[in-house]
Amino acid sequence: MFDQSPFACKLEWGQRGAREAAERGDLIIVVDVLSFSSTVTTAAEYGAVIYPYPPPVNEHARRFAEEIGARMVWGRAESEKFGGPSLSPLTFLPSDEGHKFVMCSLNGAACTWAATKATAVIAGCLRNASAVAAYANEQSAILGADVTVVPCGEQWNDPTEQENRLRPGIEDYLAAGLILSKLNGSKSPEAQVCVGAYEYSRLNVAELIYDSGSGRELRQRGYEADVTHCIQTDRSLAVPVLEEGRFMDKGKNRSAARSE
Incomplete structure (x- = not known):
């Protein structure tokens, strides 16, 4: 099958795409706005340590959390029953600094797990887009890896x-x-079209996501505040990078341009 290998910046979808990119040796940016990547980014801002783990939350995930001395991150409904942080980014607090958490999710954690053999794995979202792109540009040049x-x-x-x-x-x-619009290097046709979608929509990205199927689903379940948090652009300098199975913030001393 032909792929996007001739280009420095590529776009792939989902777990299969993450594995494909990892097998190429690319630096991978996993994007799950609602809400794995946004939650990991928010947790990183507070100094929490997130261990992604493939879904579902079962005895294997709970045993892993116990072995490393971490707490489980529950789904939103389960968190209301068991307490503690959930997949909602707003459940993480400054008091979580230094604490370990195991986070399963159907999409973001699953894609991260599929990408673990990549040169590097970064959690990206709207909130940290510029900081992530700046870090990826730097590391791509140092490592000689595509993104x-x-x-x-x-x-x-x-x-x-x-x-x-x-x-x-x-x-x-x-x-x-x-x-992708902020990444250096040649872009595949798939990446160019993705950039084009953003550029066409850039003046009302937040409104579009708020009213999208995913946004409406969360709002109707009572999590409008989560959606509002996740659709803000360039509010965070955190750059969560996967190291030894956990996300570590590599962006604390970096700067990111604020959107108008």
């Missing part, structure tokens, strides 16, 4: 046996386009 941005998308609830579960989400696509 692949991976919008994670969502999952269909009821696919048939013959159907793919991936449901592309505009929230991840637009954030990927913003990050």
Whole structure:
């Protein structure tokens, strides 16, 4: 199968795309706006240590958390029952600094797990787009690696046996386009079209995501504050980078341009 190898900056979707990019040896930016990447970024701002783990939250995930002395990050509904941080970014607090958490999610954590053999894995979203792009440009030059941005998308609830579960989400696509627009080097046609989608929508990105299927789903479940938090652009300098199975913030002393 032909791929995007001739280009320095690429775009791939979902877990399969993340694995493809990892096998190429690319630096990978995983984008899951609502809300894995946004939650990891917010947790990193507070100094929390996030260990991504493939879904679902089961005895294996809980045993892993116990072995490393970490707490589980629950789904939003489960967190209301068990307490503690959830996949909602607003549940992380300054008091979480230095604490370890294991985070499973159907999309972002799954894509991160698929990308673990990559040259580097970064969690990117709207909130830290410029900081992530600046770090990726620097590391790409140092490591001599291409960059692949991976919008994670969502999952269909009821696919048939013959159907793919991936449901592309505009929230991840637009954030990927913003990050790609700031990356150095040649861009594949797939990456160029993604940048074009962002540039066309840049004046109302927040409104589009707010009213998207993913945004409406969260709002109707009572998590409008999560959506409002996640659709803000360039509010964070955090750059969560996967090292030894955990995300570490590499952006504390970096600067990012603020959007108008």
